Structure formats: C-alpha cells, structure tokens
Amino acid sequence: MSPTAAQDSLLTGFDEFTAARASEPAWLRTSRARAAATFRDEGLPTTRHEEWRFTPVAGITAVPAQPVAASSADAHTVGQFLFRDFGGPQLVFVDGRFSPALSRTHALPSGVRVATMAELLATDPEPLQKHLGTAIRFRQVGFTALNDAWFTDGVAIIADANVVVAAPIHVLYFSTGAGTSYPRTLVVAGANSQLSLVESFAGTDTAYVTNAITEVISADGAHVDHYKVNRESLTAHHVSSTHLHLARASVFSTHNISLGGLLTRNDINATLDGEGIECTVNGLYLADGDRLVDNHTAIDHAKPHCHSYEIYKGVLDGSSRGVFNGKIFVRQDAQKTDAKQTNQVLLLSDDATIDTKPQLEIFADDVKCTHGATVGQLSEESLFYLRARGIGKDDARALLIHAFAEDIVERIRIEGVRRALEQVLLARLPIRE
Structure with missing residues (x-):
C-alpha cells in the first residue's frame, strides 16, 4: 500500500460513522466534517516535517483508525491500573467509551460537574460547544484532525468559581487492543477554584493506537494540578497533546510520566495569557529495547510577570531513542518573565540515543530565562x-x-x-x- 493510500485508509468508514451519529448537534457534525477535510489536506506527519524528523509514524497506518465498537474489559486487568486508597472518583473508559461497571464513584462538592462527553452531548451540549477546542493553539499535524473527526467520548470536568475539590479525580483510558481510540478530556476551572486530575493510559499486550487530546482552561486565580501516566502496552502507539490556556494569577502544574508504548509522542502547549501566572511542566520517561519516546513542549509567555519551571528526565537503555524539544516563547510585552528549563538524560547503553533541542525565543528585554541539557552515563x-x-x-x-x-x-x-x-x-x- 502506498503512503497516500495508507493515510487515506485512516478515514475509511467516516461517512458511515457520521451518519450513525446524526442525532449529534449540528455544530459538532460540522466540526467533524471540517476535521476530516483538514486531515485529507495534512495527512500524517513524515520525517520531513521539522517537528517530527526523529519520529516516524508509519506503523500507525497498520491499525484501523475507525473507533472500536463498544467492547468490554476484564475487571481484574483494569483494576491493576486503578490507584489504591485514592480518595476520589476513578472513571474508566474502555476503547474510548465510558464503562460505569468498571468505574468507582465518589462524592464531590457542589459546584463541580464531572460528566462524560457522550452524556453532555445527549443532555446538555452547551458547555462542549462553548469550550471544546478553544485551548488548542498548536495542532499536531494530522493527529489533532483525526481526534476531532473520530472521538466518541471522554470526560468534562467543570468547576464553578471558588470551588475547592479536595479529592483528586482519576480518569483511566484503557485499550483492549482492538484498534484505535480517541480519548478527549476537557477541564474548565472557574476563578479561584482548585482541583487535581490524573489521566492514565493503559491497555492489553497488543498493537493498538491511542490518539488523545486534553484541554485545560483556567480562569483567574484557579489552581489545577495535573498528572498524566502512560502505562500503555509495549507494542502500542501513543500520541497525545495537552493544551493549556491559563488566565491571570492562575497556578498550573503537570507531571508527565511515560513508562509504556512502542512509540510515544507527547506534546504539551501552554499559553500564559495573564499576569502573575505560575506554570510547572515536569516529565519522566523510561525506555528500553527499540522503543521511542518523543516529548515536545511549548510554553508561551504572552503577558508580563509570569513564571514557568520545566524539568524533563529520561532513562534510556537498549537501542531505545528519546527526543526532547522544549520551546519557551517570551512575547514583546511579557516583561519580568522568569522561565527555567532543564532536560537531563541518562543513557544506560552504547546504543541508546537522545536528540535534545532546548529553545528560547525572547522578544522582551527585562527577563530571566535559562535552559540547559545534560546527557551522560x-x-x-x-x-x-x-x-x-x-x-x-x-x-x-x-x-x-x-x-x-x-x-x-x-x-x-x-x-x-x-x-x-x-x-x-x-x-x-x-x-x-
């Protein structure tokens, strides 16, 4: 199969998929059609794309792109990826669809709504119409469009102003290995609200694809603590992008832990769109064999008096490969910016390789910005x-x-x-x- 035909196959069955979802709101049907057209124009990235030159994704076309039909998973298998003594709700999605039987509910305070997107689309689509996609400023070539076109379900967490959600929320996206899933997570944190979210990705020991998008929209003074844990099958492909839009005096932190996947690509894009924001972006990745982990981060300081802190660490063994590309943008008006970025990699074998590229693009003159990368044994x-x-x-x-x-x-x-x-x-x- 030619590369063009392989990429065209990723939209096979799309017309039938949308026809079966004719009850969806018109704005979503229009969005899906637009996304499919965008993918036909973009295709998947190749190593000729600068942002993907170390990360070949041809293996993804071997897995059917159409979302897996409703499926089930063994409770014991899934339970291994839930957290003991967690203290908050743990919502389980199997192949991109919510599974009430495998989930563990927990009371949450009034003023916070945790709902599946399928539920909202059927009963109250207005929050999704208002917020879905608005935090996405940097798109992954091809993959963002595929998620927009094919996603079936996900979770929306909406916290009103001044609400403090003491118990953390865990969302587990589990794949049975039957094909491709398109998890979608939306967090809307009202002014001065506080919440913690853990996203986990896992699956059976087979070749499947996870194409995930997470959006966090944080209002003035909101505090959001975010964790992403990748324990995918070692034969799976995991491609995800996390998009953050942070308002004045908000505090956000994310910790991205990548332990699984044959190929893992993580993009984190943060827009600091107000004064006095504090943003922490940390990551850890382990790889061995012939696995590949690619981390791309971009922190956009759009307003003055903001702070960002970033530490990424990698441990590579065997013939594994790592990629780290970290960008910090400081706009002309973003005076008094304080940004620190560190990438450290431990190579445990002579055949393991890392391509690291820390970048600073500074257009303001009164800033404190540092970056550094160390690679060693x-x-x-x-x-x-x-x-x-x-x-x-x-x-x-x-x-x-x-x-x-x-x-x-x-x-x-x-x-x-x-x-x-x-x-x-x-x-x-x-x-x-």
Missing part, C-alpha cells in the same frame, strides 16, 4: 563510592538510576499515585546492564 565515581561501602555493582547501579528518576516522582502530591509509580520504578529498575 552513570558516574563511575558514584559507582565506586557505593561499591567501596559494600554495595554490589548491580545494586549500586539500581540505586543511582532510581535516585535519578525519583527526583520527578517525589514531586507528585497525590500519595496514592506517587506510591504506585514508586512501585513501578522498583519493578522496572535496575534496568538490565
């Missing part, structure tokens, strides 16, 4: 220090690797999530020598 001096104190070579390597990765995990504020990820790290490390 385990310190022989540190290994010698530990071994001189009676610690075996393998245990010494494991301690150093774990300490390097733990720096990101320990920043997670939700205890149940932090403990679960620490257990995953203990199981994964030491990575083979």
Whole structure:
C-alpha cells in the first residue's frame, strides 16, 4: 500500500460513522466534517516535517483508525491500573467509551460537574460547544484532525468559581487492543477554584493506537494540578497533546510520566495569557529495547510577570531513542518573565540515543530565562563510592538510576499515585546492564 493510500485508509468508514451519529448537534457534525477535510489536506506527519524528523509514524497506518465498537474489559486487568486508597472518583473508559461497571464513584462538592462527553452531548451540549477546542493553539499535524473527526467520548470536568475539590479525580483510558481510540478530556476551572486530575493510559499486550487530546482552561486565580501516566502496552502507539490556556494569577502544574508504548509522542502547549501566572511542566520517561519516546513542549509567555519551571528526565537503555524539544516563547510585552528549563538524560547503553533541542525565543528585554541539557552515563565515581561501602555493582547501579528518576516522582502530591509509580520504578529498575 502506498503512503497516500495508507493515510487515506485512516478515514475509511467516516461517512458511515457520521451518519450513525446524526442525532449529534449540528455544530459538532460540522466540526467533524471540517476535521476530516483538514486531515485529507495534512495527512500524517513524515520525517520531513521539522517537528517530527526523529519520529516516524508509519506503523500507525497498520491499525484501523475507525473507533472500536463498544467492547468490554476484564475487571481484574483494569483494576491493576486503578490507584489504591485514592480518595476520589476513578472513571474508566474502555476503547474510548465510558464503562460505569468498571468505574468507582465518589462524592464531590457542589459546584463541580464531572460528566462524560457522550452524556453532555445527549443532555446538555452547551458547555462542549462553548469550550471544546478553544485551548488548542498548536495542532499536531494530522493527529489533532483525526481526534476531532473520530472521538466518541471522554470526560468534562467543570468547576464553578471558588470551588475547592479536595479529592483528586482519576480518569483511566484503557485499550483492549482492538484498534484505535480517541480519548478527549476537557477541564474548565472557574476563578479561584482548585482541583487535581490524573489521566492514565493503559491497555492489553497488543498493537493498538491511542490518539488523545486534553484541554485545560483556567480562569483567574484557579489552581489545577495535573498528572498524566502512560502505562500503555509495549507494542502500542501513543500520541497525545495537552493544551493549556491559563488566565491571570492562575497556578498550573503537570507531571508527565511515560513508562509504556512502542512509540510515544507527547506534546504539551501552554499559553500564559495573564499576569502573575505560575506554570510547572515536569516529565519522566523510561525506555528500553527499540522503543521511542518523543516529548515536545511549548510554553508561551504572552503577558508580563509570569513564571514557568520545566524539568524533563529520561532513562534510556537498549537501542531505545528519546527526543526532547522544549520551546519557551517570551512575547514583546511579557516583561519580568522568569522561565527555567532543564532536560537531563541518562543513557544506560552504547546504543541508546537522545536528540535534545532546548529553545528560547525572547522578544522582551527585562527577563530571566535559562535552559540547559545534560546527557551522560552513570558516574563511575558514584559507582565506586557505593561499591567501596559494600554495595554490589548491580545494586549500586539500581540505586543511582532510581535516585535519578525519583527526583520527578517525589514531586507528585497525590500519595496514592506517587506510591504506585514508586512501585513501578522498583519493578522496572535496575534496568538490565
């Protein structure tokens, strides 16, 4: 099959799909048609695209793009990816559709609404019409259009002004391996509201595709704590984009933990559109074998007196590859900006590779901006220090690797999530020598 024919196949059955959803609001049907037309023009990115030159995505065309029909998953299998002692609701979506039977409900305060998009489209589509897609300023070539065209369900979290949601909310998107799913998450945080959200992605040990979009719209003074955990099958393709639109004096943090996937592409795009914003973007990724993890971040300082902090760490073994491209834009009017970016990568084998490209584009003159990237192997001096104190070579390597990765995990504020990820790290490390 030619590359063009392979990409055309990603819209096979689209007319029948939209015909079966004729009861959807007219604005959504128009949006789907526009997205399909956009994909026909764009196609999927190739390595000739600057933002994708290290990340070939041809394998995605081998998986049917049409959303999987309603399916079910084993409760025990799914339960392994829920968090113990979480203290808040845990909503489960199987192949992109909500599963009430697998979900765990929990009371939330008045003034916050947590609903599936399918439910809102059937009963109250106005919030989706008003907000869906409005935070997207940077589109992923092809993939954004495919999600806009094909998504079937997702979750919307809408918090009124001054509402404090003490219990965190967990959304698990689980794939059975039957094809492609298009998770969609929308968070609208009212003025001075506070909430925490964990998005998890997991699936059975088969080749499938996850194409996810998350949008966070934060009003003045809102606080949003966000976590994204990728524990996908090691034969799966995971492509996601997170879009943030932050207003004056809002505080936002995200921690992106990538542990699974044969190919993982994470895009995080933040627009700091008000004064006094604080934005934290952290990430940790582990890869071995011939896996690829590509992280692209863009933080746009559009207004003055804002702060952004970014730390991304990677641990690469085998013949795995990593990509980090971090951009910080400082607009002409964004005086008094304070932006810090750090990328650190630990290479555990001679065949592992990393392509890192920190970028600053500064158009203001009264700013404090720093960026840096370090790539290296385990310190022989540190290994010698530990071994001189009676610690075996393998245990010494494991301690150093774990300490390097733990720096990101320990920043997670939700205890149940932090403990679960620490257990995953203990199981994964030491990575083979």
